[in-house]
Amino acid sequence: MSGDTIDWITVLIAVFGGAIRVGTPFLFVSLGECLTEKSGRINLGLEGNLIMGAMAGYGVAWISGSPWLGVLAAGATGVLLGFVHALLCQQPRVNDIAVGIALMILGTGLAFFLGKPLIQPSAPHLPALHLGDWSDNPALRAALEINVLFIVGVILAPAMAWFFRSTRWGLAIRTVGESDDAARAMGLHVNGVRMLATMAGGFLAGVGGAFLSLYYPGGWSEGLSSGQGLMAVALVIFARWDPVRCLYASLLFGGAGALGPSLQSVGVTWGYYLFNAAPYVLTLALMIAASSTRVRSGMPGSLAAR
Amino acid sequence: MDKKMSKQHDTPVNPKRRTTLKGLAGLGLGIFAGGFGIREASAAIKKVTMGxxxxxxxxxxxxxQAHFEGKSAIAKxxxxxxxxxxxxxxxIAVQKAMESMINLDGAQVIFPTSFGYFDPHIxxxxxxxxDVMFLHCGGLYDASKHPKNVGSYFGYxxxxxxxxxIVAGHASKTGKLGYIAAIPIPxxxxxxxxxxxxARSVNPKITVQVVFTGGWSNPVKEAESANSLIDQGVxxxxxxxxxxxxxxxxxxKRGVYSCGYHADQSxxxxxxxxxxxxxxxxxxxxxxxTLISKGTKIPNLVRGGFKEGLVKSSPYGKVVSAKARAHADKVRAQFMKGDFVVYKGPIKDNTGKVVIARGKEYGQTDIWLESMDWLVEGVVGRTKG
Amino acid sequence: MLPFAPFLIPLVAIALSLVLFGGFVGLAGADVQAVYQSIYRGAFGTWFSWQNTLTSAAPLMLTALCTALPARLGLIVIGGEGAVVVGGLAAALTGLVLVDANPWVALAGMALAAMLTGGLLIGLVGWLRHGRNVNETISSLLFNYISIAILSFLVIGPLRDPETLNKPSTHHIGDTHMLGALGDTSIHWGFGYGLIVCLLLWVLYKRTVFGFAVDMVGGNVRAALLSGLPVGRIVFLVCMMGGAAAGLAGMVEVAAVHGRANTSLNAGYGYEGILIAFAARHHPLAIIPMAILFGGIRASSGLMQRDHDLPDATSLVLQGIIFILILASEAVFARLAKRQGSAA
Structure with a gap:
């Protein structure tokens, strides 16, 4: 270890940039999960949506030459998987978590199977905005090279919060999520609302996958996702079902993921395996801290009832 | 294995059947008996099934992919x-897969290409x-401990x-190079x-910053490591x-140079x-x-570098200067002749300890080098987790 | 309802999955009939294939219990992978401590240590759920990642045997302390352990007061509390038993296969166990045939690659299809039960 001049500023910049780069897929999946859970269902299958989205997005971008068509295609596969999830879950005695795991396995399997011919080709990447051109610090310039999808996500988070709070549709989703009976009393079609929410959530998770394959780290490979889709479900819990907090949680999680490599790059090389586990320990600690109060603030009623 | 195996394949019958019949009732084999059509190839060369x-x-x-390309080349x-x-x-899955190739496909040679397949599985x-030869990539064959039908091959x-x-040393302007590695193994x-x-033979001021990602395949972490290193001026x-x-x-994407590994990434x-x-x-x-088809004894230990043709360099990129090319070509020529020794004392590790004393040298084939657990002076990083 | 519906419906679901799967590989350009033949040949076609299948099934029976037992309480635990990892690690460490002991003592110690560690891990998940209202699915998932990180840290760092050059592992527990095979087969004792544990738990559920209490808690927590049942303790104990089963799978991996603990403990048995638990509808006896079925898919996946040039993911697709159709068959079940209820 050299350790003489550790450039902490650059570490901070790298973690900041990493939080955005690594955090964006978490943001989309957790917003999708938030939307689904608000309607009273857990979709653990978003990992499948993410991987399927990454594969389909990459494939379509490669064939069509347009990364944005790829993003749309990724969202569309997410909608499809969300539809299957909702369809199965509205059957009697079918457990939503089990369906999620099944779809995760199927989605992963299909993506690996169909994605075989996509490993070698290079598809066009999504464009990035160079917001750091004013600076002559290359690290800062790189950190501020921000993908359009991240900006979409940043706008989407408060928009979704507003949607839940102030629109009729948002109220409908929240009511369905609180109690089946109350929703029926209001004349809402419970299964229909849940299906739409799950499909829309699936769309967002698919887009998160497209970010992985079409921007960062870029490319399609079988190791592309290391469980981001699953972790996003945990994020929603510690974001307490609030879309804006999902944004903060995703950034925190992305930053925690970037911490290990950036510390090593300045020569802090002790225990990198434990640093790699940091995001999970953090999530667990926050979950325990948040739920010990026994106040289930924000948790949809029908999720709490079981 | 040499004699037994060549004898076995003197018979013109489908060689698959032989090995399979030994342990099994041969159920369901009929389906695959006609699997490959070139059975009537010249009598001098015997058909070989490799897994x-x-x-x-x-x-x-x-x-x-490097192994798959090797396999595809000989499959022709x-x-x-x-x-x-x-x-x-x-x-245990690899044990079962090897046995399945032997029992169901009649494989006579098995190439398990990952290091971890050796002990205990092979x-x-x-x-x-x-009767089957197990040729393992990367392991160490020890005639006193290991079965005779096991072999090991690896390239330097x-x-x-x-x-x-050398090329990287010439290309670097900042004097900082980055190495992204999976785990600290020899x-x-x-x-x-x-x-x-x-690189330090080109410019002694150069340092190499190592980041261990902790796994062999983790694209997000690899990209994040690359970005962090570049941020640090690598x-x-x-x-x-x-x-x-x-x-x-x-x-x-970030506009820095790169050197590939395993296959051609140019x-x-x-x-x-x-x-x-x-x-x-x-x-x-x-x-x-070729050895197997001729029935020649297969060596248990195969090692080699440039000279033996087991490894090669990817073609130089456009940006590589003439000076760098000349220097690299010269070193490669020395390797080809076999008289270049990398580990020649004095060599200090990156904690300042002398690991190879002055006057001592370890040639390429020296087994001691295959249990390396230290990083040389100039590397920033640690070998312990 | 038809008297044999509990058997018939999953069978129909599996048959239907195979048809769907055939359509899928057919679309991908493979010869469907030959693919079926390869699956059969690789999984059940010969005695060799059978041994292969049963060996693959061994850890899956144990990890399935890690999800199936808490599911009787209405909890969805997916922490089998973590329990396998910590169980295997504890077994290897105990094996190293007892390296000079009698083999029986050593093996018993390893099994106990693994069960205790795996059990405590999942017990903690149950306790967090009951006592602190922490979602058990997510906390068990997080424990998987954390356990794997701890294992990697220990085998690369403090516990590494320097002889294990390019595959960092702990020291070896000694050849005399390894778990052998069943008779002349190549099936290791893990299969026996799986059978015994599944049978024991079935007896426990069917024939004891404890089993009755578990069903009561699973049926209605409030009623169980009112009737004075120690719900918290039951949740902890049931989760602990599930974790102990998965921990035992980790011990088998160490004692029957590797002889050491290393990152190969993290081989996905825990995740596949979840699938089997649901496919078996959390019934300890039904887990046995389901584990064998999925073990067979694992065993035949090589042939699908070698004979038909299908990618490795093919068996993942088949698993996914089976899982989804079995879940869909639950709905058919429920409808049948309802119709019967209204007819009566």
């Missing part, structure tokens, strides 16, 4: 039937099938990494050390992970690619197949 096992996907732009020979299986974990299965790819280090450490010593990146694709592409970085260290498995596999 390959990879630990990851066979098209990963890296380690597994009319007298070779090559079967393969990807994503085989280093658990060592457990090999004694059960004395660190020679090619040394050449990459094969990895030896590559890092070679790369570092080569201007040449290389890596030792299963698939160098992400690292090479990230380097290209297409991924047309601007900044310097060169890379590649395996040449097709030669190894073809040599083995």
């Amino acid at each position: 390959f096992l990879y630990v990851g996907p066979r098209d990963d732009y890296g380690y597994n 020979q009319s007298w070779v039937k090559a079967v393969d299986q990807e994503n085989v974990p280093e658990t 060592l457990k299965i090999a004694p059960k099938y004395p 790819i660190d020679e090619a990494v040394y050449v990459s280090g 094969q990895v450490l030896r590559n890092i050390n070679n790369f570092t010593m080569a 201007d040449v990146l290389t890596c030792h992970v299963d698939s160098p694709k992400v690292v090479v592409e990230t380097a290209e 297409k991924l970085a047309p601007k900044g690619f310097l060169t890379g260290a590649e395996w040449n498995w097709s030669k190894v596999y073809l040599d083995y197949a």
Whole structure:
């Protein structure tokens, strides 16, 4: 270890940039999960949506030459998987978590199977905005090279919060999520609302996958996702079902993921395996801290009832 | 195994049937009896069935693809039937996969290509099938301990990494190089050390910053490591992970140089690619197949570098200067002659301890080098987790 | 309802999955009939294939219990992978401590240590759920990642045997302390352990007061509390038993296969166990045939690659299809039960 001049500023910049780069897929999946859970269902299958989205997005971008068509295609596969999830879950005695795991396995399997011919080709990447051109610090310039999808996500988070709070549709989703009976009393079609929410959530998770394959780290490979889709479900819990907090949680999680490599790059090389586990320990600690109060603030009623 | 095996294949019957019938009732074999049609090939060359096992996907732009390309090259020979299986974990699954290739496909030679397949898996299965040869990539064969039908082959790819280090040393302006590696094991450490010593032979002020990602395939972490290193002023990146694709592409995107590994990645970085260290498995596999078909005894230990044709360098990128090319070519020529010694004392590790004393040298084939657990002076990083 | 519906419906679901799967590989350009033949040949076609299948099934029976037992309480635990990892690690460490002991003592110690560690891990998940209202699915998932990181840290760092050059592992527990095979087969004792544990738990559920209490808690927590049942303790104990089963799978991996603990403990048995638990509808006896079925898919996946040039993911697709159709068959079940209820 050299350790003489550790450039902490650059570490901070790298973690900041990493939080955005690594955090964006978490943001989309957790917003999708938030939307689904608000309607009273857990979709653990978003990992499948993410991987399927990454594969389909990459494939379509490669064939069509347009990364944005790829993003749309990724969202569309997410909608499809969300539809299957909702369809199965509205059957009697079918457990939503089990369906999620099944779809995760199927989605992963299909993506690996169909994605075989996509490993070698290079598809066009999504464009990035160079917001750091004013600076002559290359690290800062790189950190501020921000993908359009991240900006979409940043706008989407408060928009979704507003949607839940102030629109009729948002109220409908929240009511369905609180109690089946109350929703029926209001004349809402419970299964229909849940299906739409799950499909829309699936769309967002698919887009998160497209970010992985079409921007960062870029490319399609079988190791592309290391469980981001699953972790996003945990994020929603510690974001307490609030879309804006999902944004903060995703950034925190992305930053925690970037911490290990950036510390090593300045020569802090002790225990990198434990640093790699940091995001999970953090999530667990926050979950325990948040739920010990026994106040289930924000948790949809029908999720709490079981 | 030599005699037994050649005898077995004197019979013109489908060689698969023989091995299968031994242990089994031969159920369901009929379906596959007519599997391959070139049975009537010349009588002098005997058909050989070879089985390959990879630990990851066979098209990963890296380690597994290099083996798959080797397999594909020999599969073109009319007298070779090559079967393969990807994503085989280093658990009992690999034992079962090897046995399945022997029992159901009639494989006479098995190439388990991941290091972790050796102990206990190959060592457990090999004694059960004395007529089958198990040729393992990377392991150490010890005639006193290991079964006779086991062999080991590996290339001194660190020679090619040394050449990459020379080119990187010439290319770097900041004097900081980055190495993204999976886990600190001897094969990895030896590559890092070679790369570092080569670059420092060009410019003694150069340092190499290592980041261990903790796994052989984790694209997000590899990209994040690459970005962090570049942020720290690193201007040449290389890596030792299963698939160098992400690292090479990230380097290209950020406008720094990169050196490839395992396979040719020059297409991924047309601007900044310097060169890379590649395996040449097709030669190894073809040599083995020829020996087997002729019934010659197979050596238990096969090692080699540039000279033996087991490794090669990727073609130089456009940006590599004439001076760098000349220097690298000169070193490669010395390796070809076999008189270049990398580990020649005095060599200090990066904690300042002398690991190889003045006047002492370890030649390429020295077994001591295969248990390396230190990083040479000039590397920033630690070998302990 | 038809008297044999509990058997018939999953069978129909599996048959239907195979048809769907055939359509899928057919679309991908493979010869469907030959693919079926390969699956059969690789999984059940010969005695060799059978041994292969049963060996693959061994850890899956144990990890399935890790999800199936808490599911009787209405909890969805997916922490089998973590329990396998910590169980295997504890077994290897105990084996190293007892390296000079009698083999029986050593093996018993390893099994106990593994069960205790795996059990405590999942017990903690149950306790967090009951006592602190922490979602058990997510906390068990997080424990998987954390356990794997701890294992990697220990085998690369403090516990590493320097002889294990390029595959960092702990020291070896000694050849005399390894778990052998069943008779002349190549099936290791893990299969026996799986059978015994599944049978024991079935007896426990069917024939004891404890089993009755578990069903009561699973049926209605409030009623169980009112009737004075120690709900918290039951949740902890049931989760602990599930974790102990998965921990035992980790011990088998160490004692029957590797002889050491290393990152190969993290081989996905825990995740596949979840699938089997649901496919078996959390019934300890039904887990046995389901584990064998999925073991067979694992065993035949090599042939699908070698004979038909299908990618490794093919068996993942088949698993996914089976899982989804079995879940869909639950709905058919429920409808049948309802119709019967209204007819009566």
